[in-house]
Amino acid sequence: MLDKVKKHLELRLPFVLYLLPNQNKLYGLFQKDDFIYDFKGQSGFVFVSFDDEKHIIPSEGSDFMEEEFSFDSANQTEVLINYSENEKKHFEDIVQKALNSIQNGNFEKVVLSRKIEIEKKIELIETFSRLANRYPTAFRYLFFHPKIGCWMGATPEQLIKVENNHFETVSLAGTHQKNSFEKWSSKEIQEQQIVTDYILDNLHKEVLSVKVSEPFTVEAGSLVHLKTIISGEVHSIENTKNIIQNLHPTPAVCGFPKEKALQFISENENYDRKFYAGYLGLWNEEEASANLFVNLRCLEVEENKINIYVGCGITGESNPENEFFETEHKSQIMKSIL
Numbered sequence: 001m002l003d004k005v006k007k008h009l010e011l012r013l014p015f016v017l018y019l020l021p022n023q024n025k026l027y028g029l030f031q032k033d034d035f036i037y038d039f040k041g042q043s044g045f046v047f048v049s050f051d052d053e054k055h056i057i058p059s060e061g062s063d064f065m066e067e068e069f070s071f072d073s074a075n076q077t078e079v080l081i082n083y084s085e086n087e088k089k090h091f092e093d094i095v096q097k098a099l100n101s102i103q104n105g106n107f108e109k110v111v112l113s114r115k116i117e118i119e120k121k122i123e124l125i126e127t128f129s130r131l132a133n134r135y136p137t138a139f140r141y142l143f144f145h146p147k148i149g150c151w152m153g154a155t156p157e158q159l160i161k162v163e164n165n166h167f168e169t170v171s172l173a174g175t176h177q178k179n180s181f182e183k184w185s186s187k188e189i190q191e192q193q194i195v196t197d198y199i200l201d202n203l204h205k206e207v208l209s210v211k212v213s214e215p216f217t218v219e220a221g222s223l224v225h226l227k228t229i230i231s232g233e234v235h236s237i238e239n240t241k242n243i244i245q246n247l248h249p250t251p252a253v254c255g256f257p258k259e260k261a262l263q264f265i266s267e268n269e270n271y272d273r274k275f276y277a278g279y280l281g282l283w284n285e286e287e288a289s290a291n292l293f294v295n296l297r298c299l300e301v302e303e304n305k306i307n308i309y310v311g312c313g314i315t316g317e318s319n320p321e322n323e324f325f326e327t328e329h330k331s332q333i334m335k336s337i338l
């Protein structure tokens with residue numbers, strides 16, 4: 001498959017490589033032309049931006065390959081926390097502004113992010129190989145489209161999985177470093193509950209039944225999060241489409257209420273999130289199945305530059321400096337494979 005990837009990169013043709021969580025099989029979908037296909041319910045690998053621009057590498061007409069994943073596991077590096085005081089102050093100021101807005105009753109939660117730009121030219125396949133080796137429990141992907149961009153990531157967050165009318169989604173929020181974690185604070189419990197409530201509210205019109213787990217702690221690389229599994233039955237693929245439309249973007253990556261949080265993000269984050277906090281993955285219209293993930297712990301590859309996108313949930317109890325360090329810790333997930 002590596003030869004095929006190299007060829008596609010040379011010819012500047014779109015492709016995606018991916019590995020499902022806890023699996024060692026590498027899949028590749030290789031488009032034969034360089035059109036941008038809009039996602040309109042055809043089968044393939046979907047790639048949707050934060051502001052809901054929907055693309056797909058369609059299965060039809062593309063080459064599909066699979067093989068055991070056996071790229072070299074090159075060194076894993078530890079990175080030192082490294083940031084400028086300016087960046088820190090800038091982010092803390094925006095968090096403070098969000099706190100004022102929350103206090104004034106404009107919204108309950110907003111997820112604010114940073115775009116960390118690193119001047120660096122990377123070797124794409126080797127870097128993806130390190131990412132795939134390092135985060136086996138995540139959904140790992142490398143997406144390339146000459147007219148859309150090049151992204152890779154290792155996301156711990158499922159947007160939705162549907163098979164035989166059974167669906168599963170998660171509410172994921174709250175973050176700690178694994179090595180210093182003791183227990184969840186009321187702030188974290190509250191910010192995750194906002195996500196769970198929102199998902200349940202938006203599901204009920206579309207599902208036949210729903211089951212909700214207790215919140216539990218999950219590992220994601222060097223971090224831990226608080227997670228609830230929400231599952232049940234849907235009637236048809238139309239329900240699945242409506243659920244996705246209603247869920248995205250969830251308060252795990254946007255905030256609550258959604259419109260107010262979106263407005264704060266667009267007025268205060270000084271860049272386009274593009275595909276960060278969008279969603280991506282498999283859509284099979286014929287089988288009415290989907291396996292989609294939220295695009296987190298990801299980076300965008302430019303010619304001589306990498307953009308790492310990381311965010312964190314702000315609620316009334318947030319502390320601006322702690323939130324800044326949370327984004328730094330999240331960024332280590334990607335920095336350590338560069």
Ligand SMILES: C=C(O[C@@H]1C=C(C(=O)O)C=C[C@H]1O)C(=O)O
Binds near residue numbers: 111113313
């Ligand atoms: C926004 C991100 O992560 C999300 C926000 C979290 C939080 O605020 O604690 C935790 C997991 C994700 O739902 C990110 O990784 O960029």
